[in-house]
Amino acid sequence: MRRTPVGFVFVGAMLFFQGTGTWADGGTAASPAAFPFILPERKPDRPLGAAMERIYTKYEAPQPQDNELFSQFKYTELKGFDYHGHDGTVSRRDPSKVILHDGKYYVWYTHRQTPVPPQGAELCTDTVPSSDWDLAEVWYATSDDGFAWEEQGVALARPPRPDPGWRSVTTTDILVWKGRYYLYFQAFMEASGKRGDDCPVSVAWADSPDGPWTFSNRIVIPNGAEGEWDQYSIHDPYPLVHDGRIYLYYKSDFGENPHKVRMQGLAIADNPLGPFAKHPLNPVITSGHETSLFPFKEGVAALVYKDGPEHNTVQYAKDWVNFEIAAITELMPWAAAPYVPDAFTDTWDGRGITWGLAHFINYNDDWKTFHSVLVRFDCDLSRDLDDPEMKEQRVNHRPEVYYRQGLSARQRERMAGGNRQE
Amino acid sequence: MRRTPVGFVFVGAMLFFQGTGTWADGGTAASPAAFPFILPERKPDRPLGAAMERIYTKYEAPQPQDNELFSQFKYTELKGFDYHGHDGTVSRRDPSKVILHDGKYYVWYTHRQTPVPPQGAELCTDTVPSSDWDLAEVWYATSDDGFAWEEQGVALARPPRPDPGWRSVTTTDILVWKGRYYLYFQAFMEASGKRGDDCPVSVAWADSPDGPWTFSNRIVIPNGAEGEWDQYSIHDPYPLVHDGRIYLYYKSDFGENPHKVRMQGLAIADNPLGPFAKHPLNPVITSGHETSLFPFKEGVAALVYKDGPEHNTVQYAKDWVNFEIAAITELMPWAAAPYVPDAFTDTWDGRGITWGLAHFINYNDDWKTFHSVLVRFDCDLSRDLDDPEMKEQRVNHRPEVYYRQGLSARQRERMAGGNRQE
Numbered sequence: 001m002r003r004t005p006v007g008f009v010f011v012g013a014m015l016f017f018q019g020t021g022t023w024a025d026g027g028t029a030a031s032p033a034a035f036p037f038i039l040p041e042r043k044p045d046r047p048l049g050a051a052m053e054r055i056y057t058k059y060e061a062p063q064p065q066d067n068e069l070f071s072q073f074k075y076t077e078l079k080g081f082d083y084h085g086h087d088g089t090v091s092r093r094d095p096s097k098v099i100l101h102d103g104k105y106y107v108w109y110t111h112r113q114t115p116v117p118p119q120g121a122e123l124c125t126d127t128v129p130s131s132d133w134d135l136a137e138v139w140y141a142t143s144d145d146g147f148a149w150e151e152q153g154v155a156l157a158r159p160p161r162p163d164p165g166w167r168s169v170t171t172t173d174i175l176v177w178k179g180r181y182y183l184y185f186q187a188f189m190e191a192s193g194k195r196g197d198d199c200p201v202s203v204a205w206a207d208s209p210d211g212p213w214t215f216s217n218r219i220v221i222p223n224g225a226e227g228e229w230d231q232y233s234i235h236d237p238y239p240l241v242h243d244g245r246i247y248l249y250y251k252s253d254f255g256e257n258p259h260k261v262r263m264q265g266l267a268i269a270d271n272p273l274g275p276f277a278k279h280p281l282n283p284v285i286t287s288g289h290e291t292s293l294f295p296f297k298e299g300v301a302a303l304v305y306k307d308g309p310e311h312n313t314v315q316y317a318k319d320w321v322n323f324e325i326a327a328i329t330e331l332m333p334w335a336a337a338p339y340v341p342d343a344f345t346d347t348w349d350g351r352g353i354t355w356g357l358a359h360f361i362n363y364n365d366d367w368k369t370f371h372s373v374l375v376r377f378d379c380d381l382s383r384d385l386d387d388p389e390m391k392e393q394r395v396n397h398r399p400e401v402y403y404r405q406g407l408s409a410r411q412r413e414r415m416a417g418g419n420r421q422e
Numbered sequence: 423m424r425r426t427p428v429g430f431v432f433v434g435a436m437l438f439f440q441g442t443g444t445w446a447d448g449g450t451a452a453s454p455a456a457f458p459f460i461l462p463e464r465k466p467d468r469p470l471g472a473a474m475e476r477i478y479t480k481y482e483a484p485q486p487q488d489n490e491l492f493s494q495f496k497y498t499e500l501k502g503f504d505y506h507g508h509d510g511t512v513s514r515r516d517p518s519k520v521i522l523h524d525g526k527y528y529v530w531y532t533h534r535q536t537p538v539p540p541q542g543a544e545l546c547t548d549t550v551p552s553s554d555w556d557l558a559e560v561w562y563a564t565s566d567d568g569f570a571w572e573e574q575g576v577a578l579a580r581p582p583r584p585d586p587g588w589r590s591v592t593t594t595d596i597l598v599w600k601g602r603y604y605l606y607f608q609a610f611m612e613a614s615g616k617r618g619d620d621c622p623v624s625v626a627w628a629d630s631p632d633g634p635w636t637f638s639n640r641i642v643i644p645n646g647a648e649g650e651w652d653q654y655s656i657h658d659p660y661p662l663v664h665d666g667r668i669y670l671y672y673k674s675d676f677g678e679n680p681h682k683v684r685m686q687g688l689a690i691a692d693n694p695l696g697p698f699a700k701h702p703l704n705p706v707i708t709s710g711h712e713t714s715l716f717p718f719k720e721g722v723a724a725l726v727y728k729d730g731p732e733h734n735t736v737q738y739a740k741d742w743v744n745f746e747i748a749a750i751t752e753l754m755p756w757a758a759a760p761y762v763p764d765a766f767t768d769t770w771d772g773r774g775i776t777w778g779l780a781h782f783i784n785y786n787d788d789w790k791t792f793h794s795v796l797v798r799f800d801c802d803l804s805r806d807l808d809d810p811e812m813k814e815q816r817v818n819h820r821p822e823v824y825y826r827q828g829l830s831a832r833q834r835e836r837m838a839g840g841n842r843q844e
Contacts (some may be wrong), residue, residue: 034650049703049746228456281471322472
């Protein structure tokens with residue numbers, strides 16, 4: 001191999017020209033035998049088009065069923081949670097990662113219990129919520145099997161005004177660090193919706209997952225400076241341990257209509273209370289809504305869903321910063337909060353995940369009783385599990401699922417306009 | 423810019439090192455200001471992570487709503503087709519591209535009308551179908567608006583044994599070439615399911631879309647030689663006109679369980695009756711199920727769905743051969759057969775598509791009355807349409823859609839096994 005300053009990129013260019021030149025040059029090269037009937041496991045030594053080249057170089061395996069980072073997702077209703085007849089006055093959403101402690105699974109989540117359902121920013125008061133996560137607290141539950149849960153009650157109540165989170169304490173996630181437990185949370189100091197969904201992140205700690213919890217009463221992930229992408233919101237703090245440090249991923253909403261975007265950044269600290277240094281390459285994930293990651297081999301994998309050009313993907317960053325698409329899937333869990341056995345073990349051999357909790361928002365499909373419910377998801381994104389049922393290549397929906405995505409009145413009007421060329 | 427044999431690839435390598443080196447080298451470069459609050463329309467001159475680099479280089483625009491090759495899909499029930507009470511004895515599936523002729527839209531499709539629903543390869547006879555597309559004919563329908571259709575009856579009846587298609591004439595597509603009409607079709611000469619779904623492709627022609635049709639009685643796209651990827655099946659012939667020639671894309675099933683794969687190839691001819699030269703880089707699309715393409719700018723775009731590592735994508739090949747992912751979407755139409763106004767105009771300025779027909783298979787969710795129905799889809803994959811409702815970034819499904827993807831009995835048994843680490 002010829003060594004040049006360009007290194008392997010040069011080889012890539014050669015393959016590119018080799019791969020297309022034979023045809024583009026008018027077929028001057030001898031025509032090879034056709035592609036084989038049995039798909040080669042490794043990249044075959046023959047000219048390949050760009051798409052074929054990609055399945056051998058961009059994914060763990062050329063077929064989804066062999067790709068440890070491809071999975072379908074299965075959903076199961078949880079037992080043990082009461083929603084007050086689903087009238088909108090009780091909501092549970094945005095679960096934390098699940099941890100296992102003394103033989104029990106623990107999960108924390110946003111719990112809203114208000115006299116009325118959310119009324120919007122215009123009508124909200126000190127007791128009437130603006131949004132589903134306004135005037136909320138962090139509650140927790142435990143389970144023996146991950147399906148049936150016992151709600152244990154409040155973990156983080158709203159602190160007194162003007163402490164961070166006095167308006168609402170939401171969207172928490174757990175860190176276990178040197179025997180101590182840390183709950184990072186969105187610390188609202190105004191009702192969501194007043195401008196946007198603005199808040200920084202604070203943290204509380206305890207010596208046991210059952211508490212009691214001590215508020216740090218400080219902002220550990222501050223909003224960015226004016227004009228910076230995360231100037232208004234730091235959402236979905238999601239701590240993992242890597243390379244002896246705390247790697248905390250978070251989401252921010254930025255931009256203005258019609259170009260509001262959601263992207264995800266990384267902040268790193270040596271101490272759970274900070275200071276956290278925001279990564280200079282932020283945002284490191286350009287798509288998705290909530291943050292959902294897990295150690296995988298030496299790197300980190302992310303579930304990327306809902307928003308952006310690369311929604312419905314699983315992405316992977318070997319260096320925990322530069323994320324590549326590792327799989328394209330569908331019907332992914334929202335606010336996915338997996339059970340990550342090696343979240344805090346500082347592993348260089350991440351094993352992956354098989355289940356977790358997520359949420360359904362607007363459970364009733366009715367704005368007047370808006371609330372969310374927790375749900376369990378299962379998958380096979382684990383190197384230690386081989387479940388072919390999770391590796392089926394597609395979801396088969398019933399026709400009514402498609403018909404529900406019908407044309408709007410405005411669209412029908414446009415078509416009735418009679419532009420035959422449309 | 424320094425000129426080297428590697429050209430722009432060299433520049434790409436520089437950006438790569440620029441994009442990751444500042445952090446990987448321990449932050450030796452001066453820390454830049456954070457990413458801006460307003461997402462730049464063009465790639466900003468600052469260090470970017472791999473994911474951010476990608477949204478500026480791999481897609482038409484950094485955000486889906488500005489990407490002409492991103493769309494959601496809306497579905498509308500068609501009027502005018504009778505399915506005999508949906509008892510499984512009448513099936514319509516695999517529509518052709520839609521064409522406009524004398525002010526009317528035309529579509530051709532696989533029509534099965536048999537005494538009983540499909541019974542499988544073991545039980546099939548000369549009148550009992552093995553599969554939904556066994557013992558079928560090509561029928562056609564016309565419409566003024568694309569929503570209400572008038573079925574015109576048979577276009578291609580099954581020819582006498584042993585002519586190509588004697589067992590079944592299915593999965594047709596239309597070519598208009600020098601004032602004449604050509605229907606390419608799957609020419610079954612044994613019942614589908616005997617070994618696999620094996621057939622070559624034949625063609626019939628007419629001077630009017632209303633026929634009468636003359637069978638060429640020849641195989642125009644033959645199966646590959648033994649051991650080649652397309653040795654058994656040539657499916658979904660899909661002709662377009664490009665560069666003065668006929669570019670016909672097709673699908674083949676190959677490999678063996680559990681690694682059966684579906685990929686798509688290209689065959690090119692100067693004459694509708696052939697000979698067609700298969701492209702040496704076949705398969706050119708590695709994912710998807712049926713073929714669904716349309717000219718776009720100087721290249722061709724493909725709807726890629728159902729199967730493979732890159733399902734749920736829209737792909738684009740500037741050179742009609744080397745396909746790249748242009749968008750990731752969801753709930754795509756199956757057997758999508760768009761109305762492509764410039765399918766046969768030999769355009770170098772393809773405008774895109776806004777609607778077409780597709781099918782739902784197993785309409786009843788019941789194997790005993792298995793049959794398929796045609797459906798209309800709408801989208802905005804057109805450079806001449808700007809419909810924000812089609813550019814919403816995600817489909818919001820109801821919880822029951824997720825719960826329908828439940829754990830199987832086998833999976834529940836595995837979990838009850840009590841592996842706490844799962």
